[in-house]
Amino acid sequence: MSSVRAVISDFGGVLSSPLAPAFAAVQAESGIPSAALGAAMSRLAERDGRHPLYELECGRITEHDFLERVGREVAAEVGHPVEMHEFSTRWFAALETNHVMVDYLRGVAERGYRMAILTNNVREWEPRWRSMLPVDEIFELVVDSAFVGMRKPDPAIYQLTCERLGIPPEACLFIDDFEHNCAAATELGLTAVHFRTTDQAIEEIESALD
Numbered sequence: 001m002s003s004v005r006a007v008i009s010d011f012g013g014v015l016s017s018p019l020a021p022a023f024a025a026v027q028a029e030s031g032i033p034s035a036a037l038g039a040a041m042s043r044l045a046e047r048d049g050r051h052p053l054y055e056l057e058c059g060r061i062t063e064h065d066f067l068e069r070v071g072r073e074v075a076a077e078v079g080h081p082v083e084m085h086e087f088s089t090r091w092f093a094a095l096e097t098n099h100v101m102v103d104y105l106r107g108v109a110e111r112g113y114r115m116a117i118l119t120n121n122v123r124e125w126e127p128r129w130r131s132m133l134p135v136d137e138i139f140e141l142v143v144d145s146a147f148v149g150m151r152k153p154d155p156a157i158y159q160l161t162c163e164r165l166g167i168p169p170e171a172c173l174f175i176d177d178f179e180h181n182c183a184a185a186t187e188l189g190l191t192a193v194h195f196r197t198t199d200q201a202i203e204e205i206e207s208a209l210d
Contacts, residue, residue, distance in 0.1 A: 002209050004191060005171040006114035008161055009105060009139075010152075011121065011129055013177030014195045015098050022094035029090050032074055032082055040073035056122055059146040063088065063124040088125060097132045100198050108209070109138050116141040118161050118174070120151045141165060152176070153184030162190075173208050175201060 013019045027034060045051040056066040064085075071084035109115045117139050121129065123146035135142065143161045145151035150160070162169050169189035176182050182192035191208050195201040 003171050004113070004173045004209055006116065006162075006165050006167045006173070007105065007108055007205070007209075008116045008118050008165075008172055008174045008190070010176040010178075010181070010195070011117055011119040011133075012095075014175055014201070015101055015105075015117075015133055016129075017096040017098060019095075019177070022091060025094040026087060026090045030083060030087070033078060036074050036077045037070070040070055040077050044069060044073055054151060057120045057145045057151045058149050059123050060149070063122055088122075088128065092125075092128045092132075095132070098198060101201070102133060102138070104198075104202050104205075106134075106138050108205070113209070114141075114165055114167060115139045116143065116161055116165055118143045118152065118157065120145045122146055152178075152181040155184060155188055158185055158188050158190065173205065175205065 009015060024034070027037060041052050052061070052066055052070055055061045056063065061069075067084040067087060071082055074082050074084070105115065115138055117135070119129075119142070121144050123144075126144065126146075141161070141164055143157065143164065145157065148157065148160060150157045152158070158169065158174070162172055165172070169185075173191045173193065174182065174185040175193045175195055176185070177195040179194050182194045185192045193201055193204045193208065
């Protein structure tokens with residue numbers, strides 16, 4: 001018999017369509033070369049000692065300040081002004097709900113498993129991503145990095161999620177599209193499923209639940 005009592009899912013790339021194509025679409029619409037955004041954030045991280053994306057996802061800077069800082073750095077990189085303030089609108093226009101996965105997890109909840117979302121996200125984006133899902137119908141708990149001041153793969157955010165569920169890590173299954181986030185969960189004792197495709201993830205989840 002499986003010891004799993006709770007299922008903890010990431011949002012982006014698991015309950016939504018893949019992130020890489022969405023990111024590429026946003027860059028194309030913004031006129032930002034593919035390597036420029038990453039290079040700009042890396043320079044800011046080296047200069048400030050703090051990665052701007054991580055600061056945003058931990059709620060330590062606002063979306064507006066993030067876009068201002070990164071936009072200036074990208075403009076310096078490409079040699080002309082860039083429009084960053086439509087980023088979130090373009091981002092969510094490029095994302096779609098993964099209805100098959102959402103419906104599957106609804107069924108898992110109906111089988112009696114405790115359900116949670118653990119997401120690295122942006123405080124200002126909460127209404128947008130929640131509107132894509134029947135969050136409160138399926139999940140009893142949401143742990144959002146921007147509201148708790150820590151992000152995956154920090155072990156503390158997995159521990160916090162388990163504590164809020166009241167279930168030990170060994171009885172939790174975690175699903176994420178980033179392998180390093182899964183590795184961090186596994187180190188703490190959670191069962192992890194690295195999401196690559198919906199069919200593959202469902203098969204591996206079912207195997208773990210059985």
